[in-house]
Amino acid sequence: MSAYKMISIPEAQDIVLSLTQPLGAVTVGLADALGRVLAEDVKAPDSLPPFPASIKDGYAVVASDGVGEFPVIGESRAGRLDDLPVRPGTVAYITTGAPVPPGADAVVQVEDTEAVQPAGGAAGERRVRINKAAKPGQDIRPVGSDITEGDLVLRAGEVVGVAEVGILATVGAVQLAVHAAPKVAVLSTGDEVVDPATRPLGQGQIRDANRAMLLAAAARAGAQVVDLGVARDAVGQLEGCLAAAIEQRADVLITSGGVSMGDRDLVKPLLERQGTIHFGRVRMKPGKPLTFATLSIAEQGGRQMMVFGLPGNPVSSFVCFNLVVLPALRKLAGWQRPELRRVAACLTSDIRLDPERPEYHRATLVWSCEPPPGTAAAATHGSSQEAAAVEGEKGLAGFQFWAVSTGNQISSRLLSARSANALLEIPCDSGVLRAGSVVSALLIDDLGLMPVPEGGVPMTPGF
Amino acid sequence: MSAYKMISIPEAQDIVLSLTQPLGAVTVGLADALGRVLAEDVKAPDSLPPFPASIKDGYAVVASDGVGEFPVIGESRAGRLDDLPVRPGTVAYITTGAPVPPGADAVVQVEDTEAVQPAGGAAGERRVRINKAAKPGQDIRPVGSDITEGDLVLRAGEVVGVAEVGILATVGAVQLAVHAAPKVAVLSTGDEVVDPATRPLGQGQIRDANRAMLLAAAARAGAQVVDLGVARDAVGQLEGCLAAAIEQRADVLITSGGVSMGDRDLVKPLLERQGTIHFGRVRMKPGKPLTFATLSIAEQGGRQMMVFGLPGNPVSSFVCFNLVVLPALRKLAGWQRPELRRVAACLTSDIRLDPERPEYHRATLVWSCEPPPGTAAAATHGSSQEAAAVEGEKGLAGFQFWAVSTGNQISSRLLSARSANALLEIPCDSGVLRAGSVVSALLIDDLGLMPVPEGGVPMTPGF
Numbered sequence: 001m002s003a004y005k006m007i008s009i010p011e012a013q014d015i016v017l018s019l020t021q022p023l024g025a026v027t028v029g030l031a032d033a034l035g036r037v038l039a040e041d042v043k044a045p046d047s048l049p050p051f052p053a054s055i056k057d058g059y060a061v062v063a064s065d066g067v068g069e070f071p072v073i074g075e076s077r078a079g080r081l082d083d084l085p086v087r088p089g090t091v092a093y094i095t096t097g098a099p100v101p102p103g104a105d106a107v108v109q110v111e112d113t114e115a116v117q118p119a120g121g122a123a124g125e126r127r128v129r130i131n132k133a134a135k136p137g138q139d140i141r142p143v144g145s146d147i148t149e150g151d152l153v154l155r156a157g158e159v160v161g162v163a164e165v166g167i168l169a170t171v172g173a174v175q176l177a178v179h180a181a182p183k184v185a186v187l188s189t190g191d192e193v194v195d196p197a198t199r200p201l202g203q204g205q206i207r208d209a210n211r212a213m214l215l216a217a218a219a220r221a222g223a224q225v226v227d228l229g230v231a232r233d234a235v236g237q238l239e240g241c242l243a244a245a246i247e248q249r250a251d252v253l254i255t256s257g258g259v260s261m262g263d264r265d266l267v268k269p270l271l272e273r274q275g276t277i278h279f280g281r282v283r284m285k286p287g288k289p290l291t292f293a294t295l296s297i298a299e300q301g302g303r304q305m306m307v308f309g310l311p312g313n314p315v316s317s318f319v320c321f322n323l324v325v326l327p328a329l330r331k332l333a334g335w336q337r338p339e340l341r342r343v344a345a346c347l348t349s350d351i352r353l354d355p356e357r358p359e360y361h362r363a364t365l366v367w368s369c370e371p372p373p374g375t376a377a378a379a380t381h382g383s384s385q386e387a388a389a390v391e392g393e394k395g396l397a398g399f400q401f402w403a404v405s406t407g408n409q410i411s412s413r414l415l416s417a418r419s420a421n422a423l424l425e426i427p428c429d430s431g432v433l434r435a436g437s438v439v440s441a442l443l444i445d446d447l448g449l450m451p452v453p454e455g456g457v458p459m460t461p462g463f
Numbered sequence: 464m465s466a467y468k469m470i471s472i473p474e475a476q477d478i479v480l481s482l483t484q485p486l487g488a489v490t491v492g493l494a495d496a497l498g499r500v501l502a503e504d505v506k507a508p509d510s511l512p513p514f515p516a517s518i519k520d521g522y523a524v525v526a527s528d529g530v531g532e533f534p535v536i537g538e539s540r541a542g543r544l545d546d547l548p549v550r551p552g553t554v555a556y557i558t559t560g561a562p563v564p565p566g567a568d569a570v571v572q573v574e575d576t577e578a579v580q581p582a583g584g585a586a587g588e589r590r591v592r593i594n595k596a597a598k599p600g601q602d603i604r605p606v607g608s609d610i611t612e613g614d615l616v617l618r619a620g621e622v623v624g625v626a627e628v629g630i631l632a633t634v635g636a637v638q639l640a641v642h643a644a645p646k647v648a649v650l651s652t653g654d655e656v657v658d659p660a661t662r663p664l665g666q667g668q669i670r671d672a673n674r675a676m677l678l679a680a681a682a683r684a685g686a687q688v689v690d691l692g693v694a695r696d697a698v699g700q701l702e703g704c705l706a707a708a709i710e711q712r713a714d715v716l717i718t719s720g721g722v723s724m725g726d727r728d729l730v731k732p733l734l735e736r737q738g739t740i741h742f743g744r745v746r747m748k749p750g751k752p753l754t755f756a757t758l759s760i761a762e763q764g765g766r767q768m769m770v771f772g773l774p775g776n777p778v779s780s781f782v783c784f785n786l787v788v789l790p791a792l793r794k795l796a797g798w799q800r801p802e803l804r805r806v807a808a809c810l811t812s813d814i815r816l817d818p819e820r821p822e823y824h825r826a827t828l829v830w831s832c833e834p835p836p837g838t839a840a841a842a843t844h845g846s847s848q849e850a851a852a853v854e855g856e857k858g859l860a861g862f863q864f865w866a867v868s869t870g871n872q873i874s875s876r877l878l879s880a881r882s883a884n885a886l887l888e889i890p891c892d893s894g895v896l897r898a899g900s901v902v903s904a905l906l907i908d909d910l911g912l913m914p915v916p917e918g919g920v921p922m923t924p925g926f
Binding site: 033099162201206211312337340414463 | 493494496497508509511512513514516518520540541542543558559560561562604608609610616617621622624625626627628629630631632633634635636637653654655656659660661662663664666667668669670671672673674675676678679680682683696723727728775776777781800802803804805806807821830858859860862873875876877878880881882883887888889890891892901902903906907908909910911912913914915919920921922923924925926
């Protein structure tokens with residue numbers, strides 16, 4: 001029997017996150033800020049717009065002048081500074097974003113004007129007819145109307161996305177304090193595991209799927225990654241790899257394999273000798289032998305290295321990474337809400353329950369008004385035409401997430417993670433959970449890639 | 464008046480995608496495959512497992528032997544090859560993933576056995592008691608049960624995610640044909656636009672938000688990016704930048720600014736001279752002057768360069784990038800469904816309709832059973848306690864996307880894109896669309912970052 005108490009996944013997640021502290025701040029340039037988490041608030045050093053700015057191409061006017069024909073006394077162009085006071089009875093040409101000249105209090109867009117041929121006036125004098133009276137302030141952005149000097153534009157803890165890069169540029173924040181990116185070392189274990197390039201395989205060999213996959217997963221989470229290769233089942237090999245992870249100053253070491261009950265499963269004994277194992281068995285399918293330890297590195301000032309011992313089966317590794325490692329990497333990187341996001345989804349097929357462990361069932365979520373064609377639920381849900389007729393009446397109503405199982409869920413079959421964007425939380429019980437049941441689903445991939453249902457998703461009525 | 468016919472966004476998207484062809488194939492190593500799109504099918508060169516493999520740590524047995532005490536004739540370990548035939552009346556120790564020795568037809572997990580002290584036998588002979596009879600095939604993965612030699616494991620057109628990296632490693636696909644990543648050059652225009660590092664601003668100047676933002680957006684979409692700086696409103700500058708984009712062999716040039724109706728708006732005239740403008744005005748808010756052209760580069764074998772002339776206001780740029788440029792970049796990169804994904808969401812506040820143009824309203828989607836606190840809808844939706852009581856009864860039912868507006872939507876205010884993960888499709892009409900209305904929402908950011916509602920989202924009942 002295993003010496004480790006079986007705990008639940010929520011307990012495991014709590015333990016890991018309680019032992020995870022955000023990494024300290026480093027300074028990066030704006031070009032490297034995407035995806036990082038701000039370590040300090042960002043304030044605006046000046047107002048935007050910094051001057052009253054025209055919203056349109058047209059003419060800066062004195063609103064009380066109303067309609068009529070006026071001399072054009074000059075031009076205010078974006079980026080050019082002219083001393084151009086507009087007195088009553090005159091106007092100035094102005095371009096979008098340009099400063100509204102002193103004296104003018106409104107802008108009339110060019111579409112509401114027409115050029116007038118010089119007639120009787122001084123040679124070359126430009127005149128324009130204003131066809132629509134302006135209200136004071138019309139088509140002018142007052143100073144500071146978008147951002148006021150001193151405004152907090154982004155907070156510490158925010159993840160920098162595309163728009164945030166633009167906001168940072170707007171306020172001149174070109175050097176930023178962000179949380180350091182975690183350094184993650186990845187190691188596979190086992191005598192049977194060979195490099196993916198091996199072709200043909202020798203007898204008894206299998207290719208190492210986990211290392212490439214976990215390196216990709218850590219990189220996608222924003223980590224710096226270190227490939228530690230494969231540790232053979234020989235005395236000293238695993239110790240050497242652990243020492244390498246320490247020497248590289250990894251914040252996190254992820255191993256796969258070597259944590260089950262075989263007598264060559266050396267990961268747990270090593271972690272017990274060199275650190276503290278916080279859990280070594282988790283009530284989950286797949287992934288039961290999942291192990292988590294922390295090491296205090298005396299020769300590096302007592303800094304902490306976290307070690308996740310993932311099971312060797314690739315699906316178990318994949319699921320454990322998402323459920324337990326990913327939230328830790330996010331918290332290290334500064335995320336304030338590192339947990340996976342949960343939505344509800346409707347099953348498209350029956351799922352046989354496991355009487356011993358709750359299951360994290362790989363599935364592909366689709367936003368649709370009916371179960372996707374070819375699923376068990378589609379067979380009982382009425383024909384596509386009927387559904388389309390109903391849809392015509394109800395527009396966006398009736399749309400929801402449908403969860404399409406990726407098929408056989410055995411933990412060695414990595415094809416069960418192909419195209420999966422969610423882990424369904426399937427209770428531990430006897431019997432079957434029927435198609436049509438609503439379950440919770442943890443998002444593990446960007447829904448911007450989810451399949452598009454036949455016929456698409458309708459737009460807002462009237463759009 | 465503009466010379467360009469006003470078209471709708473769906474028309475603009477159709478025009479752009481009809482003129483976009485996926486880029487040709489290049490070969491990349493597995494370590495660089497994440498996020499790329501496969502240009503050819505991937506087949507398995509061999510079966511997985513390649514041998515009958517044990518699912519457990521335990522003993523390989525002859526099932527018909529049933530329970531009893533047996534000599535352990537040897538060990539089959541993962542990665543080691545022993546000639547170890549198991550005859551009736553004997554067993555072999557076996558570890559997870561190891562080949563099942565010839566003669567054995569089942570595995571009994573170690574938890575269902577106990578070691579027996581040698582007694583009367585030859586010194587050192589190992590014996591074990593099997594406490595639970597095995598069925599034939601028990602805890603054995605037959606050859607090819609996960610993947611059969613010749614199976615199509617991934618198809619051309621699939622986006623390589625984390626799991627797919629593992630699948631590719633499994634089948635030894637370490638060199639891959641993927642679609643080339645588009646090369647995207649980004650240029651800002653205008654005399655008023657200065658480098659983001661400028662502090663303090665000179666009179667009439669604003670910082671260039673668009674270039675950093677669009678470079679980040681293109682990079683996130685997987686493009687190689689080229690920063691072409693800022694083109695001033697002087698004769699020849701814009702021509703020079705266009706020539707630079709051609710010389711760099713950019714597939715796509717994105718400009719911002721210079722496309723509205725001002726007399727220094729030089730982008731459209733230049734594109735008319737050097738290529739074909741397919742549209743120059745789109746019925747949308749924000750983003751009306753959005754321009755799209757293609758150039759045929761004679762001196763480069765007639766290859767096509769696409770040019771997107773985005774408006775200068777940063778929000779217009781942001782929205783136009785997502786709606787029109789991003790799908791084109793995805794199609795160039797090989798995506799089979801490049802369009803933004805659409806879901807339905809419930810408004811949390813009233814939205815004033817625009818009588819002239821449909822609006823793409825920036826919002827943050829939250830998956831919740833009630834409108835987020837502080838929104839207008841929350842005030843009328845009943846207290847949080849009441850909702851919690853209802854929630855307790857209905858579990859996952861009643862959860863949906865709620866759309867929280869990012870506030871003032873003026874196109875100069877980039878803060879309206881802060882934390883936005885969706886563009887709401889708001890119809891062109893008079894009056895107000897009320898809180899509680901259901902609208903379509905285009906996903907523009909990973910929902911894995913969406914805000915978590917107070918109290919979280921419940922798990923499947925019984926989980």
